[in-house]
Amino acid sequence: xxLNIIVCVKQVPxxxxxxxITLDPIRQTIxxxxxxxxxxxxDLHALEEALRIRExxxxxxxxxxxxxxxxxxALEEALxxxxxxxxxxxxxxxxGADTLATAYSLACGxxxxxxxxxxLCGNETIDSATGQVGPQLAEFLGIPHxxxxxxxxFEQGSSLIVRQALEEGYMKVRVKLPAMLAVAKGINQPRLPxxxxxxxxxxxxxxxxxxxxxxxxxxxxxLEGSPTHVTGIFERDTTRRREILEGPPRQIAKKAVNRLHExxxx
Amino acid sequence: xxxxxxxEQEMLRDMVRAFAESELAPxxxxxxxxxxxxxxxxxxxxxxxxxxIINSKEYxxxxxxxxxxxxMIEEISRVYPPLGFYFxxxxxxxxxxxxxxxxxxxxxxxxxxxxxxxxxxxxxxEATGGSDASTLQxxxxxxxxxxxxxxxxxxxxxxxxxxxxxxxxKAGDGTNLLLVEKGTPGFTTPRRxxxxxxxxxxxxxxAFTNCRIPKENLVGQEGRGVRLALAGIGAVGRPGAAxxxxxxxxxxxxxxxxxxKERNLYGKAIVQLQAVQFAxxxxxxxxxxxRWLCYYTGWLLDQxxxxxxxxxxxARAKLYATDVANKVCLKAAEIMxxxxxSPEYQLVRRLRDALxxxxxxxxxxxxxxxxxxAIAR
Amino acid sequence: xNEVWVIAEQRLGKLMSVSxxxxxxxxxxARQLKVGLAAVLLGDKVRALSRQLVCYGAxxxxxxxxxxxxxxxxxxxxxxxxxxVDTHKPGIVLIGATSIxxxxxxxxxxxxxxxxxxxxxxxxxxNEDTEKPQLVQVVPGWGGSLMVNIACPVRRPQxxxxxxxxxxxxxxxxxxxxxxxxxxxxQQELRVExxxxxxxxxxxxxxxxxEVVVAGGWGLLSAGGFELVEELAKVLGGAVAGTRPAVDxxxxxxxxxxxxxxKTVSPKLFISVGASGAPQFTAGFLKAKVVLAIDQNPxxxxxxxxxxxLVGDLCDILPCLVTELKETGLRI
Numbered sequence: 001x002x003l004n005i006i007v008c009v010k011q012v013p014x015x016x017x018x019x020x021i022t023l024d025p026i027r028q029t030i031x032x033x034x035x036x037x038x039x040x041x042x043d044l045h046a047l048e049e050a051l052r053i054r055e056x057x058x059x060x061x062x063x064x065x066x067x068x069x070x071x072x073x074a075l076e077e078a079l080x081x082x083x084x085x086x087x088x089x090x091x092x093x094x095x096g097a098d099t100l101a102t103a104y105s106l107a108c109g110x111x112x113x114x115x116x117x118x119x120l121c122g123n124e125t126i127d128s129a130t131g132q133v134g135p136q137l138a139e140f141l142g143i144p145h146x147x148x149x150x151x152x153x154f155e156q157g158s159s160l161i162v163r164q165a166l167e168e169g170y171m172k173v174r175v176k177l178p179a180m181l182a183v184a185k186g187i188n189q190p191r192l193p194x195x196x197x198x199x200x201x202x203x204x205x206x207x208x209x210x211x212x213x214x215x216x217x218x219x220x221x222x223l224e225g226s227p228t229h230v231t232g233i234f235e236r237d238t239t240r241r242r243e244i245l246e247g248p249p250r251q252i253a254k255k256a257v258n259r260l261h262e263x264x265x266x
Numbered sequence: 267x268x269x270x271x272x273x274e275q276e277m278l279r280d281m282v283r284a285f286a287e288s289e290l291a292p293x294x295x296x297x298x299x300x301x302x303x304x305x306x307x308x309x310x311x312x313x314x315x316x317x318x319i320i321n322s323k324e325y326x327x328x329x330x331x332x333x334x335x336x337x338m339i340e341e342i343s344r345v346y347p348p349l350g351f352y353f354x355x356x357x358x359x360x361x362x363x364x365x366x367x368x369x370x371x372x373x374x375x376x377x378x379x380x381x382x383x384x385x386x387x388x389x390x391x392e393a394t395g396g397s398d399a400s401t402l403q404x405x406x407x408x409x410x411x412x413x414x415x416x417x418x419x420x421x422x423x424x425x426x427x428x429x430x431x432x433x434x435x436k437a438g439d440g441t442n443l444l445l446v447e448k449g450t451p452g453f454t455t456p457r458r459x460x461x462x463x464x465x466x467x468x469x470x471x472x473a474f475t476n477c478r479i480p481k482e483n484l485v486g487q488e489g490r491g492v493r494l495a496l497a498g499i500g501a502v503g504r505p506g507a508a509x510x511x512x513x514x515x516x517x518x519x520x521x522x523x524x525x526x527k528e529r530n531l532y533g534k535a536i537v538q539l540q541a542v543q544f545a546x547x548x549x550x551x552x553x554x555x556x557r558w559l560c561y562y563t564g565w566l567l568d569q570x571x572x573x574x575x576x577x578x579x580x581a582r583a584k585l586y587a588t589d590v591a592n593k594v595c596l597k598a599a600e601i602m603x604x605x606x607x608s609p610e611y612q613l614v615r616r617l618r619d620a621l622x623x624x625x626x627x628x629x630x631x632x633x634x635x636x637x638x639x640a641i642a643r
Numbered sequence: 644x645n646e647v648w649v650i651a652e653q654r655l656g657k658l659m660s661v662s663x664x665x666x667x668x669x670x671x672x673a674r675q676l677k678v679g680l681a682a683v684l685l686g687d688k689v690r691a692l693s694r695q696l697v698c699y700g701a702x703x704x705x706x707x708x709x710x711x712x713x714x715x716x717x718x719x720x721x722x723x724x725x726x727x728v729d730t731h732k733p734g735i736v737l738i739g740a741t742s743i744x745x746x747x748x749x750x751x752x753x754x755x756x757x758x759x760x761x762x763x764x765x766x767x768x769x770n771e772d773t774e775k776p777q778l779v780q781v782v783p784g785w786g787g788s789l790m791v792n793i794a795c796p797v798r799r800p801q802x803x804x805x806x807x808x809x810x811x812x813x814x815x816x817x818x819x820x821x822x823x824x825x826x827x828x829x830q831q832e833l834r835v836e837x838x839x840x841x842x843x844x845x846x847x848x849x850x851x852x853x854e855v856v857v858a859g860g861w862g863l864l865s866a867g868g869f870e871l872v873e874e875l876a877k878v879l880g881g882a883v884a885g886t887r888p889a890v891d892x893x894x895x896x897x898x899x900x901x902x903x904x905x906k907t908v909s910p911k912l913f914i915s916v917g918a919s920g921a922p923q924f925t926a927g928f929l930k931a932k933v934v935l936a937i938d939q940n941p942x943x944x945x946x947x948x949x950x951x952x953l954v955g956d957l958c959d960i961l962p963c964l965v966t967e968l969k970e971t972g973l974r975i
Contacts, residue, residue: 038280099749100756129761132749135749144717168843169840169843176834192284194281198281198330227797228760228795229796231792232791234792240949242947242949244941253963257971260951263950264809265809524926528922
């Protein structure tokens with residue numbers, strides 16, 4: 001069995017530097033200046049799983065991303081880690097896309113790539129953490145999906161048995177190929193690229209496709225194709241509240257639990 | 267002029283940093299406390315292609331070059347200087363084999379070295395002197411098909427750990443560069459030196475007592491031993507020591523900066539106190555200056571310059587980076603007060619490591635002699 | 644304006660608390676919009692749960708029952724809900740951001756080609772007296788340092804997921820609601836099929852991933868050790884951690900140490916018990932969302948880095964806290 005596996009990756013700001021992401025209060029825009037970008041951490045687990053499947057069953061791993069021109073760095077990294085080739089969906093008209101428009105655009109790109117058995121992505125990104133693009137992409141492609149995947153096993157025929165993590169425990173799910181799986185952290189330990197692979201990455205193929213290359217309909221992509229819009233951004237006050245409670249233990253414990261309810265909810 | 271790193275160099279840095287943070291950082295204190303050679307870490311680094319970074323692919327290396335090596339050692343030493351220091355010396359031998367060794371020697375020794383399965387040391391220094399080769403007392407007398415070796419070497423990094431040692435001995439009128447394998451009769455490592463820093467990389471004395479070494483173990487031409495050994499130290503050891511120092515400076519600076527942002531005094535973080543801020547600024551600027559001296563050295567070597575041609579450039583990098591490492595660590599200890607010398611703050615081990623860099627790969631004054639010679643000419 | 648809906652979630656015949664919390668929020672939104680609140684419930688032999696949904700606020704329950712709906716089936720559930728939404732056209736749909744809710748919601752939104760906003764921490768209505776009232780959905784962004792308002796101005800319904808514990812359920816009220824039984828006929832061959840659901844107690848969550856971390860320090864020595872911390876962590880489903888002195892005392896292994904030379908954690912709730920607050924310790928939880936500190940010394944620096952501080956004897960306070968948490972069932 002030889003499989004074409006597609007791994008969706010997203011370039012995100014380095015999580016260690018989130019506190020440096022600031023807000024321009026007048027223009028209501030985010031400043032990410034000087035903040036290094038990395039591959040979304042969970043996407044590395046998706047890539048790792050793809051590489052393991054390729055090593056076991058043979059096949060080809062294609063990394064795909066949608067983003068601005070500098071997102072090619074994330075794909076170069078994916079190539080260095082072991083992807084066989086890469087596609088960047090890059091077009092001014094993709095800008096401002098919410099998860100639905102992103103999923104549609106990725107679906108168009110993946111259709112152009114041709115036959116595939118499996119799409120893997122991280123269960124969520126670290127910057128917006130919606131976890132929506134994977135299942136929405138699956139819907140646009142008309143294939144089944146499973147999220148929070150922590151284990152993948154191949155069955156006879158063309159189906160998989162996967163474990164889908166729950167808050168307490170897991171579900172055992174059978175899914176027919178082609179399918180989209182969003183993987184969670186526990187699934188594997190991602191590898192680092194080797195020096196040899198870093199030097200070979202430059203000779204691997206990276207396609208850059210715009211909206212017209214993938215036949216995307218204008219009113220389905222970018223800001224125009226996004227049903228949701230950001231209407232405001234504001235900073236969160238992060239100084240600690242220092243509410244000190246003294247008194248009879250039972251009384252202050254009750255008070256504290258009530259406050260915890262409120263604070264954690266906001 | 268082009269100061270931009272290549273995409274490959276950027277990815278290398280990211281990779282080494284991730285490796286150092288995940289494999290070295292959690293164990294740095296315990297490695298240091300136990301003083302054991304970090305074999306596991308070396309093997310993992312080797313699998314990533316870091317050990318054979320200036321060796322050709324034919325012999326298992328990854329051949330990314332000298333500037334890449336500087337970045338790699340910097341990033342390793344930012345977290346755990348002793349492993350960087352092993353690269354400083356171990357790779358001299360690997361460079362020596364690659365450039366001066368016979369085909370048989372390369373095939374035999376380089377692949378396991380690049381894999382991290384074996385360890386190599388490079389031995390020049392004797393009790394009577396280091397950089398002055400005219401005082402060499404170790405002798406290698408050709409008897410039939412073998413050299414008969416007698417003498418002692420001191421301060422040999424990874425001497426007792428090494429599976430193979432490249433060493434220099436007097437042979438007739440000249441000097442020879444020879445290889446000795448661990449376990450060869452007549453070759454022992456009688457003493458491990460007490461060490462202040464770099465504690466997981468042993469420094470040993472080597473003793474040769476009628477040690478028989480086959481003639482094929484001669485590296486390069488007969489009679490040119492010291493020149494070859496110094497070429498290795500110049501091209502690999504000295505830049506390596508510079509990069510280790512750079513990494514120490516960077517690591518200590520980051521520890522201090524983080525501390526200054528978290529430590530509150532009189533109601534505000536001490537980083538807001540100008541006295542502390544200015545000290546941090548100096549650390550930042552000097553570390554950055556050291557970085558460019560180091561990278562320039564790596565770049566020159568990648569341009570094919572011989573260590574002889576660029577001796578003063580290499581010396582500048584080592585002299586300055588090592589000074590900066592020591593300065594940064596001392597100032598950091600001042601800023602951090604009692605915490606600076608408490609092991610869990612990870613500064614004190616860096617300070618001890620920085621001191622070890624002073625005599626390494628040519629003492630600071632040896633570097634001044636080299637630069638002085640060039641400017642006074 | 645059309646109804647507000649809550650897609651209720653049951654697992655093995657038991658309603659998830661987040662569904663009731665959403666009914667609480669839904670009641671408020673529906674009242675503001677002067678529309679009805681409905682719940683959608685899918686499962687096998689779950690009719691009895693409809694009553695709970697009604698008494699917690701639903702005016703109407705759309706009930707779909709079938710043996711093949713016993714476990715969550717992503718394909719069938721998404722199809723059923725999407726068709727139902729398409730027929731009745733609710734204005735707002737709320738879904739609990741549980742692992743299953745997060746699997747289901749995006750698939751539904753994509754089928755309906757409408758907007759979906761994840762992990763909302765606040766929902767409110769603006770322009771309620773106009774033709775097109777808007778749901779303002781507030782979500783944390785970039786690690787929680789910024790908050791973002793999101794709207795779905797044109798397409799309907801407006802779908803939002805909300806994490807457990809964010810909203811508050813209404814008080815139980817004896818009331819009557821309408822139960823609408825759906826005609827469910829699962830004939831299709833499932834391309835994705837949940838075969839079984841395996842329940843596992845949460846134990847010893849990994850420190851960095853834990854939503855709740857309870858860390859003990861030196862002050863526990865006089866309080867008789869670490870059992871109190873462990874009990875508190877268990878109630879909250881959190882991970883146990885400690886300070887350097889706690890490690891040195893052999894109470895916890897080295898890998899569970901929080902601080903400068905240990906782990907850095909950023910849970911939703913960090914509880915410090917009997918630790919004075921040395922900077923090498925507090926550096927390890929700077930990014931926690933909420934910090935609760937408990938210590939006997941009112942002048943301990945730990946209280947400077949806490950949202951809520953409890954001063955008193957640990958032996959007294961901790962058992963009270965455990966009891967209180969058990970009663971209210973704080974969900975993180």
